[in-house]
Amino acid sequence: MNEDARSRAARYRLEPGADTAGPDETEDDAPPPRRLPEDQTLWVDQQIRAAMARGEFDDLPLAGKPLPHIDTAAEPDWWLKRFIERENITGVLPEALQLRKDDAVLRDVLDTLRSERAVREAVEEFNRRIVAARRQLQGGPPVVTQLRDIEVEAAAWHQRRAARARERLAADPSEPTGPGPIRRAWDRLRRRG
Known part of the structure; x- marks a missing residue:
């Protein structure tokens, strides 16, 4: 990555006070800095590399395995069906x-x-x-x-x-038949009230 690309990617970092206007500028006078799509791509790549370095992608369910083939033409709502199965969602029927x-x-x-x-x-x-x-x-x-x-x-x-x-x-x-004495007493009390 060259130095110009790094400096453009650094503009995406949030720094305290970076979004506030100077003493003689108002928010209406200063247009926001123009960001190029390449800058955003570089920033996203930096975030992914940092997450990989921290090990946040190590324990994913399909780590080291090929992704399952999905025929999207035959099953356009495949993602919804998988989500319902994975999250064990019930009660979504009409x-x-x-x-x-x-x-x-x-x-x-x-x-x-x-x-x-x-x-x-x-x-x-x-x-x-x-x-x-x-x-x-x-x-x-x-x-x-x-x-x-x-x-x-x-x-x-x-x-x-x-x-x-x-x-x-x-x-x-050997199991006793009929309601026990506590149940019979409870039934008598319920009939009175």
Whole structure:
């Protein structure tokens, strides 16, 4: 690099007071210094070399390996798909498609809940989302997910819960059946209040 190029590249460094005007100059009177594209290229090269000297590029994921081939003509949004996979991003589907996914796993989600009240609230929230998606005017795929009947879902939840309890009892007969004394006392207190 010759001396003229170095001096042009040095103009890009930020120095204290370099951007302030002199005592008899105002900001309107002094035009900013003209920068050439070559100067910026030199400055960028200096920054990259300095980062390499500090070792900031040593632990990159593909260090020492060839870059993977990407057919951009066949897959124009390849970078977006890779970003979603790498960052494990979920919930970016249109609401109609997200509702279909959530509908497929709703039974499993309900089975993780511990009370009938929580099951009813979860089904109500799911139904609210369906109604809100049907009202939207933003376009996208149509909402074909059906509303869930809260009473039917609560009854099915009780049946699945009882079936799991029977399976646990069959696997381990020494396990106590029915709610324990603390649970029975809690249920009595809830019925009073």
